[in-house]
Amino acid sequence: MSGEPVDDMGNSGPEGRRWDVIVVGAGFAGSLVAQRLGEHGWRVLVLEAGLGAPGGDQGHEQALEQYRTAALKVPNSPYRTSTSAPSPDVTALTGGPDDGYLVQRGPLPYASGYLRANGGTGLAWTGLTPRMHPEDFHSGDFGHGRNWPIGYRDLEPYYEQAEHHIGVAADLDEQRAAVGLPFRDGYRFPMRAIPRSYLDQAMADALDGRTVRDPGAPEPARLRVTGTPHARNGLPDPDRTRNGLPGPQYARSGPPDPHGTGGSADGPLCQGHASCVPICPSRAKYTPLRTQARWGPSVHLATRAVATRVRLAPDGRATGVEYRTYEEGVTGAPGGVRTHTADADLVVLAAHAIENAKLLLLSGAANGSGQVGRNLMDHPVLLTWGLMPRQVGAYRGPGSTSGLEGFRFGAARARRAPFRVEIGNWGWTWALGPPEQRVADLLRGGGPDGRGLTGPELRRTLGDRIGREFAFQFELEQEADPANRVTVDPRHLDALGTPRPVIHYDLSDYVKRGFAAAKTVSDQLFALLGAEDHTRFDAGPAWPGRFEHQGRAYGYRAAGHGAGTHIMGRSPADSVVDEWQRCWDHPNLYAVGCGSMPTVATSNPSLTMAALALRSGDRIHRDLLARRHIVLRSTQSTRSVQGTHGVPGAATPLQGADHP
Amino acid sequence: MTLDQFIAVSAELTGFDTDELRGTGLAGLYRTVLLERAGAEQLSRLTAPSPSPIPGEVGTHADEPQRELARAVTHLWYTGTWTGTGQAADEPFVVSARAYAGGLVWRSFGGHAPGTTPQGYGSWAAAPAARPAQGTPGARPTTADR
Numbered sequence: 001m002s003g004e005p006v007d008d009m010g011n012s013g014p015e016g017r018r019w020d021v022i023v024v025g026a027g028f029a030g031s032l033v034a035q036r037l038g039e040h041g042w043r044v045l046v047l048e049a050g051l052g053a054p055g056g057d058q059g060h061e062q063a064l065e066q067y068r069t070a071a072l073k074v075p076n077s078p079y080r081t082s083t084s085a086p087s088p089d090v091t092a093l094t095g096g097p098d099d100g101y102l103v104q105r106g107p108l109p110y111a112s113g114y115l116r117a118n119g120g121t122g123l124a125w126t127g128l129t130p131r132m133h134p135e136d137f138h139s140g141d142f143g144h145g146r147n148w149p150i151g152y153r154d155l156e157p158y159y160e161q162a163e164h165h166i167g168v169a170a171d172l173d174e175q176r177a178a179v180g181l182p183f184r185d186g187y188r189f190p191m192r193a194i195p196r197s198y199l200d201q202a203m204a205d206a207l208d209g210r211t212v213r214d215p216g217a218p219e220p221a222r223l224r225v226t227g228t229p230h231a232r233n234g235l236p237d238p239d240r241t242r243n244g245l246p247g248p249q250y251a252r253s254g255p256p257d258p259h260g261t262g263g264s265a266d267g268p269l270c271q272g273h274a275s276c277v278p279i280c281p282s283r284a285k286y287t288p289l290r291t292q293a294r295w296g297p298s299v300h301l302a303t304r305a306v307a308t309r310v311r312l313a314p315d316g317r318a319t320g321v322e323y324r325t326y327e328e329g330v331t332g333a334p335g336g337v338r339t340h341t342a343d344a345d346l347v348v349l350a351a352h353a354i355e356n357a358k359l360l361l362l363s364g365a366a367n368g369s370g371q372v373g374r375n376l377m378d379h380p381v382l383l384t385w386g387l388m389p390r391q392v393g394a395y396r397g398p399g400s401t402s403g404l405e406g407f408r409f410g411a412a413r414a415r416r417a418p419f420r421v422e423i424g425n426w427g428w429t430w431a432l433g434p435p436e437q438r439v440a441d442l443l444r445g446g447g448p449d450g451r452g453l454t455g456p457e458l459r460r461t462l463g464d465r466i467g468r469e470f471a472f473q474f475e476l477e478q479e480a481d482p483a484n485r486v487t488v489d490p491r492h493l494d495a496l497g498t499p500r501p502v503i504h505y506d507l508s509d510y511v512k513r514g515f516a517a518a519k520t521v522s523d524q525l526f527a528l529l530g531a532e533d534h535t536r537f538d539a540g541p542a543w544p545g546r547f548e549h550q551g552r553a554y555g556y557r558a559a560g561h562g563a564g565t566h567i568m569g570r571s572p573a574d575s576v577v578d579e580w581q582r583c584w585d586h587p588n589l590y591a592v593g594c595g596s597m598p599t600v601a602t603s604n605p606s607l608t609m610a611a612l613a614l615r616s617g618d619r620i621h622r623d624l625l626a627r628r629h630i631v632l633r634s635t636q637s638t639r640s641v642q643g644t645h646g647v648p649g650a651a652t653p654l655q656g657a658d659h660p
Numbered sequence: 661m662t663l664d665q666f667i668a669v670s671a672e673l674t675g676f677d678t679d680e681l682r683g684t685g686l687a688g689l690y691r692t693v694l695l696e697r698a699g700a701e702q703l704s705r706l707t708a709p710s711p712s713p714i715p716g717e718v719g720t721h722a723d724e725p726q727r728e729l730a731r732a733v734t735h736l737w738y739t740g741t742w743t744g745t746g747q748a749a750d751e752p753f754v755v756s757a758r759a760y761a762g763g764l765v766w767r768s769f770g771g772h773a774p775g776t777t778p779q780g781y782g783s784w785a786a787a788p789a790a791r792p793a794q795g796t797p798g799a800r801p802t803t804a805d806r
Contacts, residue, residue, distance in 0.1 A: 064757075064775065065757055067775055068754070068757035068760045068761070068773075068775060068776065069753075069754040069756065069757050069760065070754065071741065071751075071752050071753055071754055073774075195782040195784070195785040196785060197784045197785060198784065198785055198786060198787055198788065201785070234781075235781075269781040270781055271778035271779060271780060271781065272778065272779035272780060272781070272782075272783045272784050273774060273775050273776070273777070273778060273779070274772075274774040274775070274779075274784075275774040275775030279775060281775055281776075281778070282778060391769070391788050391791075392788065393770075393771075393784070393786075393787065393788030393789075394769075394771070395766075395771045395772075395774060396771070396779065396783065396784040396788075397779075397783070397784025397785075398784075401784070425784065426774070434774075435765045435766070436735075436738070436739040436741060436763070436765060438765070439734075439735055439738040439739055439765050440735060440743070443731045443734055443735060444731065452731070454673055454675075454708070454709065454730070454734060455672055455673060455674070455675045455708070456675035457675070458674070458675055458734070459674065459675030459676065459764075459768050460675070462738075462765055462768040462769065463768040463769045463770075463791050464769075465769075466765065466768065466769040466771070467769035467770065467771065467788055467791070
């Protein structure tokens with residue numbers, strides 16, 4: 001077969017039709033926008049650069065097998081990727097000419113990867129869903145970074161919708177009391193909180209009510225181990241059911257069976273496989289594939305379709321997208337490459353923040369402010385790790401089930417970057433690699449004279465230590481800085497001939513002061529826990545993200561939370577998109593996703609991205625309706641097209657008019 | 661080297677007894693990996709190090725290649741990954757999904773390889789399971805090695 005894009009139904013050929021909307025990217029944001037527009041019957045073409053699957057049971061089993069047999073179990077390891085739509089891996093950070101997909105110009109490495117495949121990085125995410133705090137929307141008031149053009153209250157209804165769409169398990173009272181989040185009276189999360197880990201409990205026993213000194217804050221901080229909201233299946237909220245409120249989405253085919261692995265269309269209860277990153281074997285964790293399963297019949301997916309340019313009319317309106325398709329299963333040079341165009345009334349860029357910026361730059365679009373690609377942010381993560389005094393059952397359950405929230409807010413924000421502290425249930429994996437690495441280290445260098453351990457002593461040492469491993473993950477807010485940026489350079493091309501992203505990235509003194517404060521807090525936490533601190537940031541390949549600050553060495557990993565590259569603001573003079581994620585320069589071009597965030601705050605950003613996407617979906621629906629009132633257009637020729645994702649003509653755009 | 665001999669040497673190297681190693685169902689597979697990767701001659705020279713005066717310390721091996729091979733075999737049992745003996749262009753590889761799941765490192769502390777074994781909802785809140793005691797008959801083989 002030719003390089004024609006093929007959807008999951010085996011249908012081909014979106015070319016030559018006119019679409020209401022083209023969505024670029026079938027990840028978190030794109031799948032949600034398409035779902036919302038499909039609800040209204042708009043004809044949506046979703047272009048996904050990466051390969052299809054792992055949909056269905058067979059694809060899921062293949063991904064699991066690939067993960068279990070991967071020598072390096074990095075976030076992208078279960079998923080098939082193509083050289084025609086390369087994905088950056090977290091292992092490629094030095095910026096050498098053959099080192100990965102991103103061209104790293106430094107001075108420090110941008111240390112996050114992402115996944116270009118149907119479902120996107122949302123296949124491999126951890127599944128933690130804290131909301132942003134009201135203060136996070138105006139952190140610019142503290143003198144660092146920017147303010148949002150909207151506030152918590154504007155986004156709150158969409159947080160609720162997002163939490164119900166993706167299925168969030170959380171303790172509302174705890175979120176209100178310990179994080180300070182406002183909630184609407186009567187609001188309920190769809191599911192009860194995911195249980196805290198045994199490690200969390202051991203931490204709470206030692207830490208709750210104690211105080212630590214924070215060098216940035218005038219007063220000592222009081223500690224309280226706090227549960228984290230999750231987008232993974234827990235037990236339904238019994239009060240919701242009693243009050244006659246609709247249950248969580250998965251309840252459509254019955255509530256999950258708490259004792260079994262079978263259950264519902266949307267997956268069973270979390271089974272504690274301890275591999276949320278990169279893949280949840282039980283499918284209890286939300287991924288965008290769940291949203292795609294709810295797409296209406298007017299939404300059409302094309303995979304292996306790499307958008308290369310947004311087509312713009314002289315009046316600034318977007319008219320469609322140019323894209324290339326390629327043959328599947330190509331390991332070397334791409335095969336069967338063809339160039340296509342598709343036309344639409346409205347275009348939504350919903351790729352990763354770096355890919356969205358790349359595409360805007362390649363299109364010469366939306367850059368009246370000069371801010372496209374700038375303000376690249378992420379969560380640099382300070383890891384500290386050690387051994388608890390007794391066995392805590394490391395390597396069980398979700399990657400993190402609780403955290404310390406007291407360093408995210410308040411006046412200290414003016415002096416140092418704020419941070420959220422995750423308690424890591426998976427031992428030293430993120431810091432030093434999985435337990436297999438400890439085996440290798442002990443075999444080679446264990447024992448009093450460093451000649452290695454073997455036999456019963458090896459077994460005894462591993463048995464004593466690995467179950468006591470834990471880590472703190474300090475996720476620091478990085479402020480918007482125009483110098484941290486994505487550019488494109490025609491000298492650096494990928495296999496399809498598309499320019500690769502070139503990254504300039506650094507950490508400011510504000511962030512580095514946050515690291516120093518976090519390490520000071522960590523030292524006190526270890527003392528309170530009576531834990532052995534094993535944190536060291538040795539120079540060398542283990543810590544490409546390593547820097548010195550005031551005479552002390554720090555290392556960082558990155559959380560995979562790329563943001564800011566098409567930053568949202570109040571004015572076209574200094575921002576790329578408006579509060580609806582609509583490009584100031586093009587009234588029918590949207591750029592959605594974490595790239596729009598003016599601050600990345602300290603919360604894992606996917607829930608906020610989801611809320612923003614649903615809010616934009618509503619706005620796009622209104623835009624399309626308004627345009628329909630102005631432009632009289634026949635839809636007869638397109639309504640009867642055969643071979644779309646569902647039943648031809650089953651949902652026409654006119655149905656949308658019933659839902660203003 | 662027969663399978664029984666291989667298991668006997670492996671028990672000395674890993675600190676898991678022969679019944680525990682047979683119970684993994686992986687001994688035959690690992691012997692095959694060794695034959696393929698290191699060869700019969702190398703395998704015939706696989707021995708546990710002669711005892712060191714310091715308990716737990718690696719004792720003396722006749723030569724470095726022999727020591728490397730002993731490390732590689734121990735690593736294989738503990739992780740399901742063949743790392744090679746540092747000689748050929750031997751890329752590390754996971755022998756199989758079952759080998760990954762059966763890595764002794766997880767059993768050493770009473771855990772399970774991530775992504776292999778459903779533990780049940782909320783299992784992570786309970787106190788960790790007691791570690792299987794070393795060298796006791798408590799851990800009987802459940803799967804006979806063929």
